[in-house]
Amino acid sequence: xxxxxxxxxxxxxxxxxxxxxxxxxxxxxxxxxxxxxxxxxxxxxxxxxxxxxxxxxxxxxxxxxxxxxxxxxxxxxxxxxxxxxxxxxxxxxxxxxxxxxxxxxxxxxxxxxxxxxxxxxxxxxxxxxxxxxxxxxxxxxxxxxxxxxxxxxxxxxxxxxxxxxxxxxxxxxxxxxxxxxxxxxxxxxxxxxxxxxxxxxxxxxxxxxxxxxxxxxxxxxxxxxxxxxxxxxxxxxxxxxxxxxxxxxxxxxxxxxxxxxxxxxxxxxxxxxxxxxxxxxxxxxxxxxxxxxxxxxxxxxxxxxxxxxxxxxxxxxxxxxxxxxxxxxxxxxxxxxxxxxxxxxxxxxxxxxxxxxxxxxxxxxxxxxxxxxxxxxxxxxxxxxxxxxxxxxxxxxxxxxxxxxxxxxxxxxxxxxx
Amino acid sequence: xxxxxxxxxxxxxxxxxxxxxxxxxxxxxxxxxxxxxxxxxxxxxxxxxxxxxxxxxxxxxxxxxxxxxxxxxxxxxxxxxxxxxxxxxxxxxxxxxxxxxxxxxxxxxxxxxxxxxxxxxxxxxxxxxxxxxxxxxxxxxxxxxxxxxxxxxxxxxxxxxxxxxxxxxxxxxxxxxxxxxxxxxxxxxxxxxxxxxxxxxxxxxxxxxxxxxxxxxxxxxxxxxxxxxxxxxxxxxxxxxxxxxxxxxxxxxxxxxxxxxxxxxxxxxxxxxxxxxxxxxxxxxxxxxxxxxxxxxxxxxxxxxxxxxxxxxxxxxxxxxxxxxxxxxxxxxxxxxxxxxxxxxxxxxxxxxxxxxxxxxxxxxxxxxxxxxxxxxxxxxxxxxxxxxxxxxxxxxxxxxxxxxxxxxxxxxxxxxx
Numbered sequence: 001x002x003x004x005x006x007x008x009x010x011x012x013x014x015x016x017x018x019x020x021x022x023x024x025x026x027x028x029x030x031x032x033x034x035x036x037x038x039x040x041x042x043x044x045x046x047x048x049x050x051x052x053x054x055x056x057x058x059x060x061x062x063x064x065x066x067x068x069x070x071x072x073x074x075x076x077x078x079x080x081x082x083x084x085x086x087x088x089x090x091x092x093x094x095x096x097x098x099x100x101x102x103x104x105x106x107x108x109x110x111x112x113x114x115x116x117x118x119x120x121x122x123x124x125x126x127x128x129x130x131x132x133x134x135x136x137x138x139x140x141x142x143x144x145x146x147x148x149x150x151x152x153x154x155x156x157x158x159x160x161x162x163x164x165x166x167x168x169x170x171x172x173x174x175x176x177x178x179x180x181x182x183x184x185x186x187x188x189x190x191x192x193x194x195x196x197x198x199x200x201x202x203x204x205x206x207x208x209x210x211x212x213x214x215x216x217x218x219x220x221x222x223x224x225x226x227x228x229x230x231x232x233x234x235x236x237x238x239x240x241x242x243x244x245x246x247x248x249x250x251x252x253x254x255x256x257x258x259x260x261x262x263x264x265x266x267x268x269x270x271x272x273x274x275x276x277x278x279x280x281x282x283x284x285x286x287x288x289x290x291x292x293x294x295x296x297x298x299x300x301x302x303x304x305x306x307x308x309x310x311x312x313x314x315x316x317x318x319x320x321x322x323x324x325x326x327x328x329x330x331x332x333x334x335x336x337x338x339x340x341x342x343x344x345x346x347x348x349x350x351x352x353x354x355x356x357x358x359x360x361x362x363x364x365x366x367x368x369x370x371x372x373x374x375x376x377x378x379x380x381x382x383x384x385x386x387x388x389x390x391x392x393x394x395x396x397x398x399x400x401x402x403x404x405x406x407x408x409x410x411x412x413x414x415x416x417x418x
Numbered sequence: 419x420x421x422x423x424x425x426x427x428x429x430x431x432x433x434x435x436x437x438x439x440x441x442x443x444x445x446x447x448x449x450x451x452x453x454x455x456x457x458x459x460x461x462x463x464x465x466x467x468x469x470x471x472x473x474x475x476x477x478x479x480x481x482x483x484x485x486x487x488x489x490x491x492x493x494x495x496x497x498x499x500x501x502x503x504x505x506x507x508x509x510x511x512x513x514x515x516x517x518x519x520x521x522x523x524x525x526x527x528x529x530x531x532x533x534x535x536x537x538x539x540x541x542x543x544x545x546x547x548x549x550x551x552x553x554x555x556x557x558x559x560x561x562x563x564x565x566x567x568x569x570x571x572x573x574x575x576x577x578x579x580x581x582x583x584x585x586x587x588x589x590x591x592x593x594x595x596x597x598x599x600x601x602x603x604x605x606x607x608x609x610x611x612x613x614x615x616x617x618x619x620x621x622x623x624x625x626x627x628x629x630x631x632x633x634x635x636x637x638x639x640x641x642x643x644x645x646x647x648x649x650x651x652x653x654x655x656x657x658x659x660x661x662x663x664x665x666x667x668x669x670x671x672x673x674x675x676x677x678x679x680x681x682x683x684x685x686x687x688x689x690x691x692x693x694x695x696x697x698x699x700x701x702x703x704x705x706x707x708x709x710x711x712x713x714x715x716x717x718x719x720x721x722x723x724x725x726x727x728x729x730x731x732x733x734x735x736x737x738x739x740x741x742x743x744x745x746x747x748x749x750x751x752x753x754x755x756x757x758x759x760x761x762x763x764x765x766x767x768x769x770x771x772x773x774x775x776x777x778x779x780x781x782x783x784x785x786x787x788x789x790x791x792x793x794x795x796x797x798x799x800x801x802x803x804x805x806x807x808x809x810x811x812x813x814x815x816x817x818x819x820x821x822x823x824x825x826x827x828x829x830x831x832x833x834x835x836x
Contacts (some may be wrong), residue, residue, distance in 0.1 A: 039431070294774065391709075391710075
């Protein structure tokens with residue numbers, strides 16, 4: 001199946017908005033073994049959008065569009081798809097009701113212009129938008145398929161995930177060489193370190209292996225193309241095992257697993273409570289720990305001790321310690337963690353203090369120097385890190401390193417031993 | 419001048435690499451008033467790349483390509499551009515020397531395959547690559563211009579900056595209508611509400627106006643195309659003024675200004691200190707306030723009172739209040755803010771408590787209900803919000819609303835009146 005993706009939107013062609021949707025959709029289609037031949041972006045210009053749609057529909061089996069589904073005059077995707085396919089636009093009463101309800105639930109009345117969003121090329125399978133007003137559509141016509149999706153990623157992504165992916169999965173399920181992949185996730189090793197250890201596994205005809213440097217993680221992507229699912233799974237299992245043997249606990253997860261998810265799960269199954277004390281990260285660790293719902297059972301809270309007065313007042317850090325060793329020191333990290341654990345009564349307390357930059361560093365304590373303290377029932381341990389990069393990435397790395405320390409600690413203990 | 423951008427590279431079409439180059443180039447061309455009509459991405463397939471190049475060269479005055487300039491068989495951009503334009507490929511001895519030097523300076527010998535990188539369509543202006551081996555080229559032919567750039571952004575960006583931008587600037591400097599733009603940023607109003615109020619200003623031939631829904635803001639982008647900069651500035655000023663009159667303090671900034679920057683600046687010039695007390699945002703407000711360096715002068719710190727025990731212990735919220743009104747209530751928000759202000763000694767304290775979802779809501783207190791308390795020297799005020807969307811966007815909106823409350827408060831007071 002040959003596919004292509006079209007994004008409409010003058011904002012992309014003004015360089016204001018980065019088109020991440022094509023990237024996302026391509027990745028998803030490639031999971032299904034669907035090759036994407038073209039990405040095209042075109043502004044909100046009637047003639048050009050029509051021409052791009054016509055070309056795409058004539059040369060590809062599957063055309064996905066993002067954008068141009070809203071209520072304004074600039075939104076013309078559905079209308080032009082209908083025109084190119086020779087179909088009429090029809091009102092979908094259910095969608096109209098859904099949009100009206102969207103407005104009334106917010107205590108306002110649907111503007112007349114919004115009605116447009118409820119019209120679709122005849123024969124469309126309408127896709128509900130759970131996060132906005134503009135629905136999407138799947139249109140199957142003369143052997144080809146057009147999928148119309150809204151522009152905002154926050155609306156497009158869940159719609160694709162819930163409605164389009166399962167639909168396409170069914171379409172491609174027969175007689176196709178599928179792609180089987182697995183992503184192995186690593187924290188605390190660089191690209192060249194991993195490459196050195198795994199070099200002999202690379203350049204294998206049967207198994208593709210790609211290293212991807214993510215913001216604070218490294219991903220190894222394994223890909224097998226075959227008709228035989230069992231064979232694929234066996235090869236992926238074997239390779240994953242070899243990688244785990246060589247990299248040990250630096251491997252923190254696979255596929256959709258995240259550092260946060262793994263730490264939250266480990267804390268939850270051991271029925272532990274956790275609290276945080278943060279300096280340079282300013283609350284980012286707490287914000288991360290509470291990203292997923294249900295965190296309130298285990299995460300009690302924390303203190304953002306950005307100033308020394310906060311460290312003393314809210315965490316009981318000794319002013320003498322701050323004066324002798326400085327706010328960014330192993331000693332302060334230790335007292336922050338211990339103080340937080342004691343005052344909150346939590347089982348674990350994590351403390352971060354460091355220099356996120358760009359200013360505030362010197363030869364002895366350069367930008368990127370971060371101390372992380374972990375207070376547990378067995379005492380307090382502190383670790384020293386030297387990160388590189390810009391302020392935001394140093395802060396992100398600090399949060400990841402803190403989570404990783406909790407993960408390593410929990411790997412070693414069971415609730416019973418605490 | 420009509421331009422388009424072509425990216426070649428199967429890695430983009432596998433969803434592995436995000437095409438940030440098109441975004442970058444579009445922004446740069448728009449600075450020069452050059453309109454980009456299309457972005458196309460195509461895999462390393464000879465037939466398809468040729469067809470895409472042929473179409474682009476025939477319909478646009480300026481075609482920029484990225485990728486496909488390297489030494490492998492997959493690299494065919496220069497060859498196919500030459501073919502489409504009916505030009506021969508010619509060796510550029512200077513480039514060959516440059517590439518040989520690149521290898522010898524690293525203590526290795528240039529592989530034979532690299533020679534390919536020194537061949538260009540005849541008549542090319544060759545562009546040196548200071549950060550890699552593959553040079554670029556500018557080809558002017560029959561009134562049109564093709565610019566060939568390498569794929570890796572680290573090589574492409576400096577090459578564009580140093581060689582292509584000045585070249586294009588010269589090309590467009592005579593007799594061209596440049597583009598002048600301004601972005602007006604709004605918080606607290608939806609797309610259709612803004613459209614209703616500004617409808618009469620839209621559809622103006624002289625002035626383009628586009629509404630863009632950002633994650634938690636609305637942007638109005640104004641564009642004037644003219645040869646006369648003064649005229650453009652006057653028209654943009656006048657329109658901005660009208661918008662500000664109609665939308666009042668809902669307008670929080672223009673162009674590169676951000677809500678965070680404006681709040682940080684306002685707090686700083688008034689020499690105020692601020693602290694935070696967060697429930698459902700879990701530290702996100704603190705993390706946001708400390709995103710920019712230098713925040714430590716004004717932001718003292720905060721408490722992430724995720725659990726009721728934290729609200730009582732660290733903020734002094736009355737257990738009776740929590741029992742009677744619940745953790746998500748105006749009363750609790752008020753006591754959190756007041757407690758934070760008192761215990762930290764800061765001038766201002768902001769407190770957020772709400773239901774970020776997806777669980778935890780009910781008819782009386784639905785998901786998205788958020789109370790924000792602001793304690794100031796004049797007392798405590800609380801505001802109630804009902805947000806919509808997913809957990810992360812409710813949390814983001816809460817942070818933005820909190821910053822916006824601080825902004826509104828500071829608009830009204832000067833340091834002297836505190």
